[in-house]
Amino acid sequence: MSDILFSIHNSIGKIVLNRPDVLNSFNMSMAKEFQAALDECAAAKSVRCILITGEGRAFSAGQDLAAAIAPGVEIKQIVQEQYNPIILKLRQLEKPVVCAVNGVAAGAGANIAFACDIALAASSATFIQAFSKIGLVPDSAGTFFLPRLIGLQRSTALMMLGDKLTAQQAVEYGLIYKVFPDESLMVEAEKMATRLASMPTKGLGYTKRLLNASLHNNLNQQLEMEGEMQEAAAKTLDHKEGVQAFLEKRKPVFKGE
Numbered sequence: 001m002s003d004i005l006f007s008i009h010n011s012i013g014k015i016v017l018n019r020p021d022v023l024n025s026f027n028m029s030m031a032k033e034f035q036a037a038l039d040e041c042a043a044a045k046s047v048r049c050i051l052i053t054g055e056g057r058a059f060s061a062g063q064d065l066a067a068a069i070a071p072g073v074e075i076k077q078i079v080q081e082q083y084n085p086i087i088l089k090l091r092q093l094e095k096p097v098v099c100a101v102n103g104v105a106a107g108a109g110a111n112i113a114f115a116c117d118i119a120l121a122a123s124s125a126t127f128i129q130a131f132s133k134i135g136l137v138p139d140s141a142g143t144f145f146l147p148r149l150i151g152l153q154r155s156t157a158l159m160m161l162g163d164k165l166t167a168q169q170a171v172e173y174g175l176i177y178k179v180f181p182d183e184s185l186m187v188e189a190e191k192m193a194t195r196l197a198s199m200p201t202k203g204l205g206y207t208k209r210l211l212n213a214s215l216h217n218n219l220n221q222q223l224e225m226e227g228e229m230q231e232a233a234a235k236t237l238d239h240k241e242g243v244q245a246f247l248e249k250r251k252p253v254f255k256g257e
């Protein structure tokens with residue numbers, strides 16, 4: 001892999017988008033490498049949290065526009081083969097995914113960040129629904145997640161106008177979780193990933209499954225599913241360890257099992 005940097009260390013699968021000369025914009029090769037890394041993170045028992053960021057001054061400028069107009073390239077194929085699988089893998093991965101937005105996140109780059117479980121940003125980072133500026137429509141599930149995160153009015157305005165949002169505004173809107181000074185973003189993101197990687201992984205995965213389902217379930221279905229997931233969580237070794245540690249007044253040691 002060269003269009004992304006991928007490593008597994010201390011139970012964290014770290015994925016760095018690595019085309020800094022073009023602001024980490026996506027071509028097919030980077031998208032496929034990203035997908036393969038997500039698959040490996042899903043399969044590897046040693047990975048208990050995923051951390052995604054970008055190399056250089058950008059997180060991602062979305063689609064590589066030069067690659068998109070190359071002869072023989074079909075836009076529908078780009079959406080179906082690059083972005084749709086990335087969003088589905090991010091949501092279906094039953095482990096926490098932290099995104100550290102280190103700089104500008106435009107188009108699909110922004111919407112990939114919003115599809116992650118916990119998005120953090122550097123204070124100089126910006127978010128742009130850039131699609132309308134080039135006559136396209138939002139993809140990468142922007143039209144699914146944005147209305148749910150920030151409501152219809154703000155989503156519509158951002159998507160139609162293509163206005164740039166600062167990291168601070170993104171926090172205030174509820175699009176991302178926290179903003180940090182540029183120089184401490186990665187330290188804080190690694191700290192959060194380390195914390196998540198030492199938590200009850202299966203329980204966090206079931207929580208994510210519940211949250212995904214809540215996007216379409218009604219109240220009865222959701223209550224039913226909470227019961228099922230609680231039963232599953234209660235059977236994990238980490239649950240036993242959590243209760244035992246509480247009773248013994250010591251810190252629990254969760255193994256993700």
Ligand code: T3D
Nearest residue numbers: 022023025061062063064065066068075078106107108130
């Ligand atoms: O096939 C399809 O198109 C369907 C899929 C769509 C998904 C999408 O994501 S559509 C949206 C695509 N993205 C954009 O429209 C954003 C384009 N980029 C920008 O608007 C600006 O670059 C930014 C606002 C993100 C950053 O501006 P700035 O001034 O900080 O940087 P810059 O000077 O514009 O860019 C730096 C370099 O990166 C520059 O190359 P150079 O001149 O140094 O050789 C620029 O061409 C390159 N670059 C930036 N974005 C892209 C890109 N090259 C290819 N594709 C890009 N998206």
